[in-house]
Amino acid sequence: MFGLGGTEVGILAVLAVPGIVGATIAGRRGRLRFSWFILSTVFPFAILILLFLPPTRPVKGRYKTCAFCAEIIRHQATVCKHCGRDQPAI
Numbered sequence: 001m002f003g004l005g006g007t008e009v010g011i012l013a014v015l016a017v018p019g020i021v022g023a024t025i026a027g028r029r030g031r032l033r034f035s036w037f038i039l040s041t042v043f044p045f046a047i048l049i050l051l052f053l054p055p056t057r058p059v060k061g062r063y064k065t066c067a068f069c070a071e072i073i074r075h076q077a078t079v080c081k082h083c084g085r086d087q088p089a090i
């Protein structure tokens with residue numbers, strides 16, 4: 001027997017689901033997709049940790065950098081949650 005049969009491909013597909021979910025969430029939160037794909041595939045519970053981690057960099061349309069304190073805040077924010085200063089209109 002050489003190559004992958006239907007059962008093996010099915011098992012790999014099921015294992016990849018948490019990885020794809022983790023990579024998608026990571027991308028939306030400005031984190032490294034590939035690292036979170038591997039981590040979520042091996043440890044699916046890592047997705048729960050990812051949901052509570054703050055974003056690490058600006059993501060267009062989701063997170064931006066505060067013009068005053070340089071912390072990452074939500075794109076729609078009108079006041080920075082870190083320094084409390086009003087944000088310039090988008």
Ligand SMILES: [Zn+2]
Pocket residue numbers: 066067068069070071080081082083084085
């Ligand atoms: Zn700020």
